Amino acid sequence: MSTYIAGLLRDRAGQNFSLHEEHLNTQMVRVLKAIGYDRVYTRGQGPYLYDNQGHEYLDLLSGFGVYALGRNHPTVIQALQDVLTSELPDMVQMDVSLLSGLLGEALLQRCPERLTKMFFCNSGTEAVEAAIKFARYTTKRDRIVYCEHGYHGLTMGSLSLNGENVFREGFGPLLPGCAAVPFNDLAALEQALAGKDVAAFIVEPVQGKGVNLPSDDYLPEAARLCAQYGTLFVADEIQCGIGRTGKFWAVEHWGVEPDMICMAKALSGGFIPVGGVAMSSRVMEAVFNRMDRAVVHGSTFSKNNMAMAAGLATLKVIEEEKLVENAARRGDELLAGMRQLVDKYELFQAARGKGLMIALEFGSPKSLSLKAAWTMLEAANKGLFSQMITIPLFKNHRILSQVAGHGMNVVKFLPPLVIGDRDRDWILAALDEVIADCHKVPGAIWDLGKTLTGHALKSKAG
Template sequence: MTDLSTAHSGVSAAQGAHARDASPYDLAAMVAAREDERFSLHSKYLNEMWVRVLKTIGYDVGFTRGLGPYLWDRKGDRYIDLLSGWGVFAIGRNHPAVRDALVSVIDGEFANLVQLDVSTLAGILAEKLIERAPYLEKVFFANSGAESIEAAIKFARAATGRPGILHCAHSFHGLTYGSLSMNGDEIFKKGFGPLLPNAREIPFDDLAALEQALAGRDVAAFFVEPIQGKGVNIPADDYLAGVQALCRKYGTLFVADEIQTGIGRTGKFFAIDHYAGVEPDMVVVAKALSGGHVPVGAVLTRKWVFDKVFDRMDRAVVHGSTFSKNDLAMAAGVATLDVIKNERIVENAAAKGERLLASFRKMAEGYELVCDARGKGLMIGVEFGPPKSLKLKAAWNLLETVNSGLFCQLISIPLFRDHKVLTQVAGHGNHTIKLLPPLTLTDADCDWIESAFDAVIADAHDAPSAVWSLGKTLAGHAIKAGIGR
């Protein structure tokens, strides 16, 4: 009789040899062959409204390649990316160390996601993260920032026995139901209610409001971004220390959402590291931890909180996620942290951010439309505001009447179209353009950014000009689409 285990082993070996000898599956050729269908495929099967937005503002150039802080479109034109996938590509696109780590996992034929086992790579990545926050002891892995926030909500309620969840106005913690319940922008919530009960909002950077909200001792956790992504809002120097003191006073867990600000973005590994003695009960990370390839999120937490969730053997799997500790995600995280350390990327973010911020502050002194420049590291906001001169004020007021925040498009679109600089507006109805570039910028990249902004802002101070002509066009689109204040 044939030994079934031997027979199976033989088939597997033959299949493995065939896979290694066969011609590679050529996705690049498939994509190239159907490149002309890029927007029609999305319009038919995915989000047609987003395609219409891209075409309206002239962003339908079709990017075909990315490397470091640069993108190339279908014509071969090079752009500098100050968006970095909303902060995902902190070490730049397609970093070779992360790519090599992922290839090594695939070539190694690891026993991935056995489930009735544990992952060595997950243990290594958890160890590396805790080294950066030694006051915490445990890590829970998830597939995204939003999923990590959901875990933190559950952990906070389990640990405290309280129902309340507190967040700040203008916050953004994700778009799943729990995280959406803590979203400070109503446009994301409209049509999706009812949301999570017992979620409340207070002003950002307001310790008196926080104490009033905590005084009832029914709040499980206060979730706060050390620097708010929507607007690049930076708190007073004593705010986070005050948050910590009040949370401890009233028995509420202090949760720092470092999904965008963490992993070196602000010139420190965590944004909370700018403030001496600030040690939250949970720190949530994601985005940059992936290296831009395989999504991964994590909740770093105190052991006593973790033990309240996983408190018995029959509750060992009371919360989890099927793909959360997969070997590709863990390898991406390990490689990313090694790159951050070995290439001194946090230090580079601090230096280049200081240079750019100084340049933008100089522009704020010289141009009446620029009212502020703020940030830490390479998380920078350039805020525009009402001009004083009558000629510019009339044009500004016209745009604001049609749609609040429309002026920023008069800066971001020419930056993209004329200077090949990709940026984003910091939120709906917002007058701030946010820079969130890869942390690997060079001095030559800074020259490019500074000269582009200076040229576009200077043009905006001439009325009439190409910038204000664009404004009339955008206002017309907004009126036609029924978009108003």
């Protein structure tokens, strides 16, 4: 580390929240303080975070899926150091780089056979933007169909495909020609495609908001319908891909071959943002069909050597450490343990997921005392109960997790793919204790519920 940065980290240590409150997003600081998440983290290693008091936390957010390898993996660090010390010519632009070619080759070897071309960008939302443009140009159609409750990013094109209104409100008018259909509803999808004017159907094989799983026939039939009506089938695997679900691509669970796969997050190795779209040669050759169109779509930093090296190192680690297999095994173990808790506690109604993309769903209890307390929370703000799980998990058990989406009583776990026996046991024991406490009325957790209710009502009044 340079003397300059080391000095800044030393001299300004602990000023995280004051700096953000003054210069960045003040509301984010207020949220973190209100729910007791105002920790000052000083180090990350594997699936763990460490604060300035020396406490260890198990990170089940993994940066929304970025840290599939855990934090600061030495193989990725070495790859980046190799680039930094090699004095490579980078982003010459009137050139094609070796590392981007190698990463494209390595990714396509892991894709369905029909996907033979790669486009690189900087992020997931850029990958979706590229897929929208490529689909429109290839098909000469304008419309895009997406699923309700889906999430594809926050730039204007991808926001137009965002199935959650909370992200869209106030940012319109959005991209015309975009229409939502219910997830897992083939009849609605066919109705949307039947006019033969849809360029692409863009879908997360496993929806991130809520960890919603398709029925076994949904994705294969959706792909068949797209082919029937001349629509490109685009799998958004930005969060659920690259080993997350216990397969390298989530579509592998259902034997589906899309026309495009969007990727990002985990491909970065947790260091340098990188996104991409794998596509059929039909799509690539339609968009870049003449020499004068060679630069018709791109991004300045997209194929920079640091990002490409991070991607290559990530794939190397995933293969050598068998992280896809570990995700499948650990996911099965966690879901089995969680389903035992579902049988034990009436508030805990379902555990679902694929690999290490897991949702815990809570719902209205039958017993009168619990039902009254539940109703109070729901009246204040729908989905508030889920914070009575995530906050005690964090404060009492040092497990960082998240609510799976707005207005839903679903908690989402997205651990690094490197978790082991100790982490599995830590998660299940903590869940057992927290959910048990939720069944004690009155009790400390329901006191937290009253506090959360007060915040919710105050927020509505404001």
